[in-house]
Each structure stands twice: as structure tokens, then as C-alpha cells.
Amino acid sequence: MADPLLQVVDLFCERDDRVLFEHLSFNVFPGEILQVEGQNGSGKTTLLRILSGLSRHYEGDILWRGTSVTDSADVFRRELLYFGHQAGVKAVLTPEENLAWYAALDSGIDLKQIPKALHAVGLTGFEDVPCHMLSAGQNRRVSLARLYISRAPLWILDEPFTAIDKKGVATKEALLLEHASRGGTVLLTTHHELDLSRHVRRINLDELSGT
Amino acid sequence: MSFDSFSDFLAMGGHALYVWSCFALGLIVLLGNVVAPMIERKKIIAEQLRRIRREEAQS
Amino acid sequence: MSETKLQPLAVAQHETEYRPGRIFVATLKRELQLALRRRSDLVNPLIFFLMVATLFPLGVSPEPTILMTLAPGVVWVAALLSTLLAMDGLFRSDYEDGSLEQILLSPQPLFIVVLGKVIAHWMITGLPLTLMAPLIAVMLFLPAEGMSGLVLSLLIGTPTLSLVGAIGAALTVGLRKGGVLISLLVLPLYIPVLIFGTAAVDAAVTGLPLAGHLALLGALLALGVALAPIAIAAALRISVSG
């Protein structure tokens, strides 16, 4: 088997006097889709924020390609795509401008791919409409368009399918599979029943939480 | 001793009000800085004991 | 929906192509674009500036001789408060819509992005304030000789205000009641700029050489440009982490 991309070793996190998880260890290999499960408040979002490097309230080690993410933050960030609760879409900018800004932040993105990505999420014809005139679902899709242009191996997706219709979810699932088949890795949380359950490995936080 | 008598000392050469009010204030601030953590300590210990009792009752 | 092919994954490049200039320009462009689409944010500090300056003749006296001595301080204090007013929104809107998380997670050097944001902020508050200052100075009977000192001192001093204020904005970005707190944190740090700024105007009014005062303001600015972005970047990471 190939070397793991991401290694989580003995992770501990507590919040408001409550242990969210302890002794949490797992490896993620290229081509894997990993779904983090748990009840509301079990720390799914916290875990994804910790893994992405946003939150530093944890003890334990996180290794990316064998080196600690705190030591090689630059390399790690170049290979990471994070999709959070907030879409990260500027309301006064157009979808095109929003994606252009992502391209500026992530030099791996090819600007020429942007129209194709917007087409793929069904926003053809809305390229130059300010995002505050779009619906919540459309705004969400602007952000999801990043998945089509990103060349980062690791995707961390927190509830990516909120406000997306059934057909949209199906195409996104296909996208995740395609990403996995090109050697990428997905870590996600979702309330949706995934059709690709055969391909997904699960981690349940409820079993890990302390007393 | 730079004062002739105790009443002289209290009078501070006419500056009694200023000198003594300053030192009274100083005493208050210093004592306050000692008393406040002592009260705080009592409060924290009582709080934590209550928490322990609550947890014991639960389990 | 049509089939789209994903591009191959990026190979982990260890020699990184650092192009700090590009991200700096991109940040500047984005911020200015955002500001131009929300005109009210652009105009509000200016109106505030004008209003605060109007309060002084009403509150103190319309007597030219009195106002003349007050003018440098009043213009400077009003400018200082106006930049502070616009400071709270600097990172807050990015924080609320999630863009800030994306900026923090990007491989680009954070202090460059931060510097770009602060400079853009200065261009849409400090710079217009500087240009508007002579108008208010005339209303407050500042002698014509003082005008050059006023404009030059504001031109060099207001970027420092933006830089220092941004530290406060970064520290309070995750807090609901950040607006009041930011003034508490930042105002004491503004004092040196205020002192040297008004002194420059006073010197210009009395016909003394200006260069020394402006050099001091310039030194503060240099220190601010060197250190503030690092503090802002650290503060942002801490605030978002919480």
C-alpha cells in the first residue's frame, strides 16, 4: 500500500470543559474518501477545522506526507482545499470575480478553467451577476465551483451539499469519485445519504468522545 | 528623626492632608491586591467543590 | 450537466514560485473593487469627519482666534476618529462570509495579503480624508501657511493609523461587540502619531521647518509597515482559531 497522505496521531480536543475526542488516530491514503460522522455537537466541524489548520486548540500530531503540518504549513496549504460552513463568497462580487480571487490565492489554478467550472455547477449566464442577486444555493455553487478548478490533492469539505438539490448532489458525488480516482483524498461531513457508500470509509466521533 | 514631636509628624508641616491621604490610598491598593485573590481563592474552591459534588451525584 | 474532466493533481513543488507582488496587486484590486461597489462605506467616514469638525465651533466658540489655535488638533482628532470608524469592517465582512478562512488557508504569505488590505483601506479612508482636510481647515480658520503641514502630516500619518488600527481589528474580528473594544485597544497607540502630526501643523503655522516632524512621522510609518503586518497576521490566526 502507498504511504498515507495524512496521518493523525493521538488527537485530543476539549471544548467548554467537554472532551470532544481523545486518542483519535487514523491514516488517510491517496484515493480515499473519508466521511466523518457523529451527532450534532460531536465535534465534526472542529475536527475538520483542526485538520485544515484553522484551529490550533488540540493536542497530538497531524502529519502531511510524513512531516508535521505545523512545520510544513506552506507545503500543506498548497495541497489543501477547504470548504467551510460559510461559502467564502463575496456578495458584491460576481461569480467570475470570486473565482478569480481564489485563483490569485492558489497559484495552482488555471484561470482558463473558470468558465468551464461555472458551467459545470450550472451557473452559465450568471457569470457577471453580483452574488447577492443569486439564491443561497447558487451562492453555494459558486464556492463549489472551486472543486472543479482546484488541483489540490486533499479536499476537506464541511457539509458541502447544504442547499444543493438532489441532482446537484449526484453530480458532486461523481466529482468526488473522480477526484479520488486521480489520486486525491476527500474528508467530508454531510447529513446527506451518500450513494457512493461503497467507496467511503467512515469515522464515527460518537464512539470516541470522552465522558 | 526629622520631626520634633509626634504631633509634628502627624501635621507633616501643613501637608498632612496630602501626605496621609496618599499613604492611606496606598494601603488600600496594596491590601486590596492581597485580599482580592484571597476571596477569589475561596470562591474558586467552593465552586469546584460544588462541581465535584454535582458530578458525584450524577455518577 | 455535461461531463467535465478534472485536471491532473498538482505535483508537490518544493521550489515554490513566490510571487508576492502578484498576490499583493490582486488583493489591492479586490479590495478597491469591493469598496467601489459599496459606496456608502466609502462616503460615511468622510461625512463623519466633516460632522466631528463641525461640532467644535458649535461646542467651543465660532471666534476665529480660538478656532485657529484649535484647528490642527481638531482636524487631526477628527481624522483619527474617522479612520477608526471604518476600521471595524476591515476584516469583519471577510470573517463573516468565510473569505478570511480561505485567505488564512492559502499558501500565499499572509502578511502580504494583510498589507494589501491595509493599504487599500488607507486608499479609501486615509487618502480621501487627507484630501478633504484643507476644506475643514479653512472652516476652522487655519492660516494658509499651515495647510502644507496639515496635508503632508496627514499623508504620512494616516497610513500608520490604518496599520495600527488593523491590529485592533484583527484582534477583535471574532467578537460580536468588537466595535467599541477596538477603539479602547487602538486609541492609546494612536497618541504618538497625533502628537507628531499636530506638532507638524503647528510648526508649519509658525513658519518653522517641517522636515523634522515629517521625518518622525515617516519613521513611525516605516516601523508600522515593518512590524504591524506580522502582528495583524498573528492576531488573525488567533482570532479565527478561537
Next chain:
Amino acid sequence: MAGKNWMPRWFYQLASPRWCYQITGKLLPGFVVATLLLITIGTVWGLAFAPQDYQQGNSFRIIYLHVPAAYMAQSIYMTMALAGAIGLIWKMKVADMVAKSCAPIGASLAVLALATGAIWGKPTWGSYWVWDARLTSMLILLFLYLGIIALNSAIESESTAAQSTAVLALVGLVNIPIIKYSVDWWNTLHQPATFKITERPAMPPDMWIPLLILVIGFYCFFAVTLMMRLRNEIIRRERRAGWVRELLMQQRG
């Protein structure tokens, strides 16, 4: 991880809240005695035995309170910023707690310095408040303290609060010399020849020795109250640790 080995062993022991709690418990009585002795001797000497000032008479004796308080207010700020920096760099919990405990002590001493300065001003300058350079700098220092306390209490998460205030304290630390210089400069600009209350040429030993004793006494006093606050903080934050639980059970008896 690199560069960790060159720090002495006690540095890492300090990082253990438990060790810290125990060592401060042992040190505390000694410091209490030293504080009481030094402050009593210094105050009696300064109030009763030091010669009076030829210009200001006995009101000059306020110096024995004003100067140590002002001096401590500044040193405590340095201590706080330094502890904050250590907490930021080495992620040391105890350093965060020290920094947090420093703020209220420093602020109260800054208030004391300002109040005594103002009262002293009445017989010296004829008014309670004069925009004297030292007093103004002290007032700004108090503002910095208040900002730090406000920020710390506004942030709910303890570790975020500690890190944020550490950044603010460091920014303030860089600014303090600039503020001091600018205020001094502003002062000479606007009041060319004011009489500085605490600046005098050669003081006779009878005058400055008690002052020195009091400054050292105030340092000890700071150590005492800092340790008391630090111990409270340790109990509160380590409440889930086994040894704190045992300690609490002993208290219950």
C-alpha cells in the same frame, strides 16, 4: 521542535502547572515576610526619618509611594508582555496565566501612581492635575492596561484570550518607548520650563535609601500578589487534573 534543548531544565518545569503551584506555595511565606519588612522599614524611614525637601517641605514624602508605584506599573507591563511572548512562542500555559494575572495588579498600581501624583500636584503646582509628561505617560499606560483587561474579558475561549492579549501586550511594549518619547517631546514643546516633581539632582542618601528599599519592597509585594493570583488561575484551569481534585478534597476535609 528544533532549538528546544538549549533551554534550562527549570524552564520546562515551570511549564508544569503542578510544579509551579507547589514551588509558589513554598516561596510565598518568604516573600510575604520580606514584603512586610521592606515596606514597613521603607515607609517609616521615609515618612519619619528622611529629611524634608528644601523646596517642597514634607509633601515631598509622597515620593516614597508615587515612585515605587509608577516604577512597578511599568515593570509589571514588561513582565506581562514577556510572559505573553513566552506563552505565544512555547505554548506554555503557565506563562499565559502569569500574563493574565499581571494585568489587574499593574492597572491598580498605575491608578495608585496617578492618584498620588495628582494629590502631590496640589501642594506643588497648585492644582490636582497638570499635563506633566510623567503623569500623562502613566495615564496612557493605564489605558493600555485597561485595553488588555477589556480584550481578555471579551474573549470567551481562555487560550484564545491569552494569545490575543499577548499580541496586544507585545504591540503595546513596542509602543511604550515611542509613547514616552513623544509625550516628553510634546511636553517640552508646550510647557517649556515646568518643575518636574520627581526629577532632582543629587538626593542625599538619607532620602534615596528608603526609596530604594521601598522599590525592592514593592517588587516583593508584586511577587506575592502575582503568586496568589497565579495559584488561583492554576486551580481554575487545571480543575480537571487529578492533583487539583485531591487538593480540593483536602480542602473539604
